[in-house]
Amino acid sequence: MANLTALRGGCPAPFFSELSFTDGGYIDGRLCQPYPPNSAESLSCCLPCPMTDWTYPDNFNQLTSVASWINVVGMICCLFLLISWICLPVEKTHRHYLSISLTCAVVLMNLGFIVPLAAHPDQCFDEITPNGMASSSVCAVSGSFLLIGGWGGVMWIFLRALSLHLQICWQMVVGRNFMWLSQAFGWGIPVVGLVVLLVFSGVSFRFGQTCHINHTNSLADFWIPLLVFVGLTVIIQFATFGYCIKVYLASLADNAASTEGSGLAAYSSSIRTMSPRQAYRRVRRVIALQWRGIVIVLIICADVVFFAITFVFLDNTVQAVKDDPNSDAIQTWAFCLIQSVGDKNKCLKYANDIVVRLPTVIAVLILLAMNGLWLVLLLGRSSMVTGWKDFFQSFAENRTKKEFVSVDARMDLKKDPRSYEMLSRDSGKAESILTPISPAKSPMSPSRSGRQTPDYFGPQATRYQPHSRSFSAPRPPQQVSWEAQSPSPLPYESPMPNATYPRRMADGTEYQGMNPLGMNKI
Numbered sequence: 001m002a003n004l005t006a007l008r009g010g011c012p013a014p015f016f017s018e019l020s021f022t023d024g025g026y027i028d029g030r031l032c033q034p035y036p037p038n039s040a041e042s043l044s045c046c047l048p049c050p051m052t053d054w055t056y057p058d059n060f061n062q063l064t065s066v067a068s069w070i071n072v073v074g075m076i077c078c079l080f081l082l083i084s085w086i087c088l089p090v091e092k093t094h095r096h097y098l099s100i101s102l103t104c105a106v107v108l109m110n111l112g113f114i115v116p117l118a119a120h121p122d123q124c125f126d127e128i129t130p131n132g133m134a135s136s137s138v139c140a141v142s143g144s145f146l147l148i149g150g151w152g153g154v155m156w157i158f159l160r161a162l163s164l165h166l167q168i169c170w171q172m173v174v175g176r177n178f179m180w181l182s183q184a185f186g187w188g189i190p191v192v193g194l195v196v197l198l199v200f201s202g203v204s205f206r207f208g209q210t211c212h213i214n215h216t217n218s219l220a221d222f223w224i225p226l227l228v229f230v231g232l233t234v235i236i237q238f239a240t241f242g243y244c245i246k247v248y249l250a251s252l253a254d255n256a257a258s259t260e261g262s263g264l265a266a267y268s269s270s271i272r273t274m275s276p277r278q279a280y281r282r283v284r285r286v287i288a289l290q291w292r293g294i295v296i297v298l299i300i301c302a303d304v305v306f307f308a309i310t311f312v313f314l315d316n317t318v319q320a321v322k323d324d325p326n327s328d329a330i331q332t333w334a335f336c337l338i339q340s341v342g343d344k345n346k347c348l349k350y351a352n353d354i355v356v357r358l359p360t361v362i363a364v365l366i367l368l369a370m371n372g373l374w375l376v377l378l379l380g381r382s383s384m385v386t387g388w389k390d391f392f393q394s395f396a397e398n399r400t401k402k403e404f405v406s407v408d409a410r411m412d413l414k415k416d417p418r419s420y421e422m423l424s425r426d427s428g429k430a431e432s433i434l435t436p437i438s439p440a441k442s443p444m445s446p447s448r449s450g451r452q453t454p455d456y457f458g459p460q461a462t463r464y465q466p467h468s469r470s471f472s473a474p475r476p477p478q479q480v481s482w483e484a485q486s487p488s489p490l491p492y493e494s495p496m497p498n499a500t501y502p503r504r505m506a507d508g509t510e511y512q513g514m515n516p517l518g519m520n521k522i
Contacts, residue, residue, distance in 0.1 A: 010043055011043055011046075012035065012045070013341050013342050014054075014342035015046060015048075016045065016127050017043055017045060017046075018030065018032050018043075018044040018046050019044070024129060025124070025125025025126065025129035025131050025132060026125070026129065026130050026131065026132030026202075026204040027129060028216070029049075029129065029130040029132070029206065029214075030046050030130075031046060031047040031318070031322065032044045032045060032047070032322075032325075033045060033325035034325060037325070048127055049125075049128050049129060049130050050123045050124060050205065052207070054344050055344075056348075056355070056358055057345075057348065057358065058345075060358065063358070063362050064208040064209065067366050067368075068116070068117040068209070069117070070373075071110045071369040072110075072117070074370060074371060074372020074375075076372075077372040077373055077376035078106055078107045080376060080380075081375060082100070082103060082107075084384045085099075085100055088391065091383075092381075092383045092386070093383070094381060097179055098159065098293070099379050101152075101183070101186055102153065102375070103379070105149055105156055106153060107149070108148055109145070109149025109152075110369070111149070112143070112147075112149060113365075113368075113369065116138060116211075119138045120209075121138035121142075121205075122136070123205040123209065130205045131204065131205050132203065133203050133204065133211065134202075139203060139211040142209075142210050143203030143211035143212065144194060144198070144203070147222070148190050148193075148194045151193045152186065153300055154226055155185065155186045155189055155229065157296070157297045157301065158229050158232060158236075161240070161297050164237075164240060164286075164293065166178075168240055168244065168286050169239070169240060193225065197213060197221055197222055201214050201215075201216050201217045201218050201221055202214050212311065219312075223312055226308065227308055230304050237301075243283075244287065247276065247279050247280050247283050250279070250280070251277050251279070253276070254275060254277050292379060293378075296378050299371075299374050302367075303368055306363075306367060307364050310356055310360055310361070313356060314355065317356070318354075318355075320354075329353040332350050333347055
């Protein structure tokens with residue numbers, strides 16, 4: 001009690017004197033006012049840290065923890081999407097770099113809430129000073145994740161809306177160049193924006209266990225640029241909707257017989273050469289493929305706008321308390337705390353005039369946490385489930401599959417010679433599967449005694465024997481003759497003298513003959 005009295009330094013409970021504390025933490029986060037007011041010898045009395053413990057009910061921390069656990073569920077959903085896109089074939093997932101990048105941005109945003117949930121950081125540096133990124137590493141990490149995730153999410157929904165607009169309204173094929181430009185802008189601008197934020201504004205504990213951007217320069221380096229891109233996204237999206245409505249109305253007025261029953265696709269490079277019916281069919285196909293992305297863009301735009309308005313209002317309210325401590329709302333709430341000796345529950349009705357109401361705060365946090373759930377519902381597909389089922393079934397089959405062994409190795413060759421020879425149905429004698437090429441080098445040469453397995457893999461057996469009537473390569477028409485052809489002086493030479501296919505002998509010399517590897521080539 002003596003220590004508290006010394007720290008208060010003449011300030012009434014629950015306030016502390018600012019003179020009793022040294023510099024440390026985020027000093028600008030202190031909420032102080034003169035006591036007594038309008039006095040030449042007044043003290044600077046500060047509200048205990050954290051401020052939310054005095055302006056919100058006792059269940060504030062429990063409700064924010066619920067929002068953080070929803071972020072954990074959203075994180076699991078995002079990881080499921082990313083792993084499915086990596087492991088499963090594209091026909092099962094329909095993956096796209098715009099969807100993958102947007103999901104990565106939402107993962108970063110979720111980490112901004114999950115890291116404090118796991119680390120349980122101390123929000124305050126001392127009794128009146130909140131921690132900032134310079135005094136708390138958890139604050140720096142969580143704030144950086146939240147800011148770059150928010151920047152990334154806004155940039156990728158902007159690029160997604162721009163891609164859809166170019167495809168529908170301008171009939172442009174967004175290819176590799178657009179992909180690389182999207183990667184450069186989609187991640188380059190958030191990284192640059194994060195550096196600017198940390199240098200000129202910084203983050204601190206101001207709103208629960210997650211660090212948020214400070215008031216200094218926050219409008220210029222974060223909120224205004226963020227809302228500009230959100231506004232451009234909304235404008236592009238509604239311009240696309242307007243064009244679709246225009247095309248639909250034009251298709252209703254198109255009664256031309258040529259377009260009424262035409263099912264052919266338009267291959268023209270200009271929309272002006274297409275009839276209204278053809279343009280409408282094309283737009284309808286694109287929207288049928290992209291409606292999930294359109295809904296995601298609208299949801300994230302609504303979340304960002306809601307969060308920006310709520311947090312900017314909260315930020316400006318707190319700053320107004322610092323700039324004008326003698327306002328009627330502040331004085332009423334402060335004197336209520338003094339008269340109740342620090343019983344905040346008796347003064348919460350006065351605190352509602354200087355902070356954002358609790359339902360609005362929780363609604364913002366829950367909406368931000370549900371982005372991962374929206375992604376898995378709209379970007380996920382039922383074919384992913386069957387894809388994972390096939391994946392695990394094939395994995396289990398590969399694990400249980402025994403090593404392949406040829407049947408010849410399991411049978412007694414002496415007792416059953418038919419395992420390696422074909423028997424003639426007429427004579428019952430063994431016949432070779434491959435016709436010997438030369439009697440001198442035949443694998444079934446009579447010089448060998450007994451039954452022996454033909455050498456199917458020898459140098460002579462692996463050579464190619466073109467048929468005299470093969471049509472695998474173009475050749476001039478021939479006359480059928482009953483005269484016996486003279487044996488070819490070269491092995492594997494085509495019996496047609498007009499075939500001109502260069503081949504190379506073993507000694508490196510070329511000759512004209514059939515080239516099996518050059519079939520169907522002219």
